[in-house]
Amino acid sequence: MDAPDIKQIICIKWGTKFGPEYVNRLYGMIGRNITPPFRLFCFTDNAAGLHPDIAVRPLPVFDYQAPVTNRGQWPKSRLWGDLGDVTGVVLFLDLDVIITGNLDPFFTHGDPDDTILGRNPNTPFEKLGQTSVYRMRVGKLKPLQDIFRADPQAAADTYRFEQRFVTRNAPGGVKFWPRGWLAHFRMHSIPPFPLNYVREPKVPRNSRIVIFAGHLNPPEAIAGRWRDDHEHRPPLDHLRAAFGSGRRESLSRHLRHYLLPATWVKDLWRE
Numbered sequence: 001m002d003a004p005d006i007k008q009i010i011c012i013k014w015g016t017k018f019g020p021e022y023v024n025r026l027y028g029m030i031g032r033n034i035t036p037p038f039r040l041f042c043f044t045d046n047a048a049g050l051h052p053d054i055a056v057r058p059l060p061v062f063d064y065q066a067p068v069t070n071r072g073q074w075p076k077s078r079l080w081g082d083l084g085d086v087t088g089v090v091l092f093l094d095l096d097v098i099i100t101g102n103l104d105p106f107f108t109h110g111d112p113d114d115t116i117l118g119r120n121p122n123t124p125f126e127k128l129g130q131t132s133v134y135r136m137r138v139g140k141l142k143p144l145q146d147i148f149r150a151d152p153q154a155a156a157d158t159y160r161f162e163q164r165f166v167t168r169n170a171p172g173g174v175k176f177w178p179r180g181w182l183a184h185f186r187m188h189s190i191p192p193f194p195l196n197y198v199r200e201p202k203v204p205r206n207s208r209i210v211i212f213a214g215h216l217n218p219p220e221a222i223a224g225r226w227r228d229d230h231e232h233r234p235p236l237d238h239l240r241a242a243f244g245s246g247r248r249e250s251l252s253r254h255l256r257h258y259l260l261p262a263t264w265v266k267d268l269w270r271e
Contacts, residue, residue, distance in 0.1 A: 001108050007038040008090045010083070013046070014059060014075055020049030021271075022095040027051050028271035029099035033208075041086050043079065051271070057084060064149045067156030074162050076131065077148055080141035087138050093209075094132040096217045098185075098268050101208035106135060109177070113137055115170045118182040118211070120163065129167040129174050132211040133182055144169050183207035186216060190259045197235040201262040218269045224261035232261065 009030060013023055027040050040054050047056040060078040067074050079092065089112050091103075110116055115136045117129030147169060148155050159165040167174055183189065183204035191199045201221065204210060212218065215227040224232040233241065235258070241247060242254045249257065 001110060001112055003035075003104065003108050004089060004112075005037070007034060007036075007103075007107050008041065008086065008088065009038060010041045010043065010079065010086065010090045010092050011095055012059070012076060012079060013042060013044040013095060015045075018095045020047075023054060024049075024051045024271045025269050026093060026095060026097070026099075027054050029268065030093075030103065033099045033101065034103045041083075041090075043083070057086065060084075064152050067153050073131075074148075074152070074156060076162055077145060080145045081139065082142070083138050089135065089137050091135045092131070092133070094211065096212045097132055098210045098212075098218060098265055099208070100183075100203050100210055100268065101181075101206075103208065105181070105208070106133070106177070110175055113140070113172070114175050115140060115166075115172065116175045116177060117163070117167065119176045119179070121184050121187055127167070129163050129176065130182070130211070131163040131166060132213075133177070133209050134166075140171060141166070143171055180206045181208045183210045185210050185212050185221060185262075185265075186214075189221075189262065193255050193258075196256070196258050196260070197239065198260075200260045201264070203264050218265050221259070221262040221265040222269070224259055226257040226259065235260075 011023060011026060023042050030038065030040060041057055042050060042054050043057050043059050045059050050056060060081060060083060062075065062078050089107070091106050115134070117131060117134045120128040120130040144166065148165070155165055159168065185201070188204040188207070189201040189210065190196055191201070212221070215229070217228070220226065220228055238258050242251055247254050
C-alpha cells in the first residue's frame with residue numbers, strides 16, 4: 001500500500017476523564033514521529049484548550065442507549081459510521097497512548113480496505129483485536145452500528161468489550177499489526193517482580209506505540225502509581241506494607257503491582 005497524500009489520524013474525547021492536554025500531547029507526539037503532511041481530527045463534545053492545529057469535529061450522533069453494565073469503551077462506536085467531511089482511510093489512536101517510534105508504516109501496511117487492529121496480549125489463546133490503535137476505511141464498520149443499535153445491552157452482554165465485538169463482526173474480518181509494533185505498558189515495560197522494585201520501566205524494544213489500560217495511565221506511570229487512587233511509596237515502604245494489615249489485595253498482586261516512576265514516559269508524553 002502506498003502512503004496516502006495526507007495521513008489522517010482520528011481520536012475521540014467525551015466527558016471529563018481526559019482533559020485537553022491528552023489531545024495536545026498526542027498531537028505533539030504524532031508530529032515528532034511521522035512524515036508530513038498529516039492531520040489529527042478530534043471528535044469531541046468540548047474543544048476548549050485544544051491546540052489550534054487540531055481539526056475539531058463534533059461527536060457523531062449516538063442515537064442509542066450505551067450499555068451500562070459491561071466494561072469496554074462502547075461510546076467509541078460513534079466512529080464506526082459517517083464522519084462528515086472525514087473520509088477515506090483513517091488511523092484511530094486512543095488518547096492515552098505513548099508514541100515511541102515512527103508511525104509511517106501504519107499507513108502503508110496491508111491493503112487500504114483492511115480493518116487492522118492490534119493483537120490483544122491479554123488473550124494469547126484467543127485471536128482478539130485491541131482497539132487502542134486501529135486503521136479502517138471510514139464507513140466500513142457502519143454495519144456494526146446497525147447490529148449494536150438493535151440491542152446495545154445484548155451486544156455488550158455477549159461480547160463484553162467493544163474490541164471483541166469489532167473483531168468478531170467487522171465486515172470482511174480483521175487483520176493485525178505486525179508483532180512488536182504495539183506494546184502494553186504493564187506487560188512489556190514494567191520489569192517483573194522482584195526487578196520492579198529496583199528498575200524503572202523501560203521503552204519496549206522496537207515498539208512504535210505503547211498502550212495503557214485500566215487505571216494505569218501515563219500520569220500514573222510518571223508518578224509510579226499502579227492506580228489513579230494509589231500513592232507512590234518508596235520500595236521498602238511498599239514491601240513492608242505487603243505484610244501489614246492495610247494491604248488491599250493478595251500478597252502476590254501487591255508485590256507485582258509496584259513500579260518506579262517511568263522517566264521515559266515523562267520525556268515522551270509532551271506537546
